[in-house]
Amino acid sequence: MVIRTENLSFSFGSQQVVKSLSLQVPEGCIYGFLGPNGAGKTTTIKMLLNLLQTEEGSIYIFEQELQKNRIKILSQIGSLIEQPAIYHHLTGKENLLNRAMLLQVNEDRVDEMLKLVKLSNAANKKAGQYSLGMKQRLGIALALLNDPKLLILDEPTNGLDPNGIIEIRELLMRLVKEHQKTVFISSHLLGEIERMATHVGIINNGEMLFQGSIKDLESISQPQIYIETDNSVDAANLLKRNGYEVSDINNQSLFVPFVSKQQMGEVNALLNQHSIMVFSISKQHKDLENLFLSITQNTQSS
Numbered sequence: 001m002v003i004r005t006e007n008l009s010f011s012f013g014s015q016q017v018v019k020s021l022s023l024q025v026p027e028g029c030i031y032g033f034l035g036p037n038g039a040g041k042t043t044t045i046k047m048l049l050n051l052l053q054t055e056e057g058s059i060y061i062f063e064q065e066l067q068k069n070r071i072k073i074l075s076q077i078g079s080l081i082e083q084p085a086i087y088h089h090l091t092g093k094e095n096l097l098n099r100a101m102l103l104q105v106n107e108d109r110v111d112e113m114l115k116l117v118k119l120s121n122a123a124n125k126k127a128g129q130y131s132l133g134m135k136q137r138l139g140i141a142l143a144l145l146n147d148p149k150l151l152i153l154d155e156p157t158n159g160l161d162p163n164g165i166i167e168i169r170e171l172l173m174r175l176v177k178e179h180q181k182t183v184f185i186s187s188h189l190l191g192e193i194e195r196m197a198t199h200v201g202i203i204n205n206g207e208m209l210f211q212g213s214i215k216d217l218e219s220i221s222q223p224q225i226y227i228e229t230d231n232s233v234d235a236a237n238l239l240k241r242n243g244y245e246v247s248d249i250n251n252q253s254l255f256v257p258f259v260s261k262q263q264m265g266e267v268n269a270l271l272n273q274h275s276i277m278v279f280s281i282s283k284q285h286k287d288l289e290n291l292f293l294s295i296t297q298n299t300q301s302s
């Protein structure tokens with residue numbers, strides 16, 4: 001395991017915000033650390049980076065105890081918490097050169113990093129003129145300068161437009177695939193993480209509610225076929241008469257539990273044969289969203 005915590009706990013005064021957390025982050029994964037606002041993600045991340053002192057429990061990174069091997073471990077971690085620490089009056093390249101000098105890293109790494117995060121064309125533009133997405137990518141480039149094995153990112157997609165989110169997602173997937181990094185990334189939106197994460201930990205009120213691979217999470221949530229038609233009532237009746245279960249229905253759409261791609265094709269053909277217009281048909285993990293939403297709603301009511 002790259003990160004392993006045992007019964008990690010933390011309180012701000014009388015409020016316990018992290019409760020007996022046992023994280024398991026395997027090497028070479030993208031671990032999505034999910035939870036609604038205030039769940040305790042940033043507090044946990046700060047403990048992993050030794051920015052907050054652990055009160056109870058232990059942290060092992062690269063299978064070494066954090067407190068006893070602090071300097072060695074932290075030198076192998078790149079991190080980005082909230083806003084990246086960049087100088088707005090300097091260009092992207094100057095920001096990287098400045099950090100390279102501080103870290104005594106070869107200057108060649110600067111151009112390499114600019115290329116990696118797709119900022120080569122904007123290298124000589126002032127960082128203050130960068131879009132939010134570009135600033136986040138520059139932040140990631142800064143975190144990667146000294147070639148750390150582990151990247152810890154706290155909500156790096158917060159506030160980004162869909163394009164910005166896709167760029168960060170593709171960058172992180174490349175880092176894991178081509179550069180053998182491990183990425184630990186927090187978010188309060190499952191949708192932003194779902195397509196890149198290989199593993200997830202879902203926390204609420206400081207407690208771990210689910211931890212495992214994305215496949216494990218999907219296996220506890222039954223996939224559905226989402227069908228958008230011109231007449232969902234007729235479509236539902238037709239499907240039921242032909243032995244299909246209809247799990248949910250509203251004015252424009254209905255859901256049928258997914259069995260196979262073959263079955264999806266058959267459903268489509270059946271509707272077409274009976275002159276029901278199918279606008280779209282797709283496989284969805286509806287329950288996955290519901291699972292996460294129910295966690296979010298719990299927080300709002302507490």
Ligand SMILES: Nc1ncnc2c1ncn2[C@@H]1O[C@H](COP(=O)(O)OP(=O)(O)OP(=O)(O)O)[C@@H](O)[C@H]1O
Nearest residue numbers: 012017035036037038039040041042043044155188
């Ligand atoms: N310095 C602090 N002093 C007191 N309470 C704090 C402090 N920092 C955070 N908290 C509280 O600890 C709890 C967890 O906060 P934390 O920032 O770890 O959550 P989070 O999951 O990262 O949320 P977000 O997505 O909003 O950043 C919240 O109730 C928050 O109000």
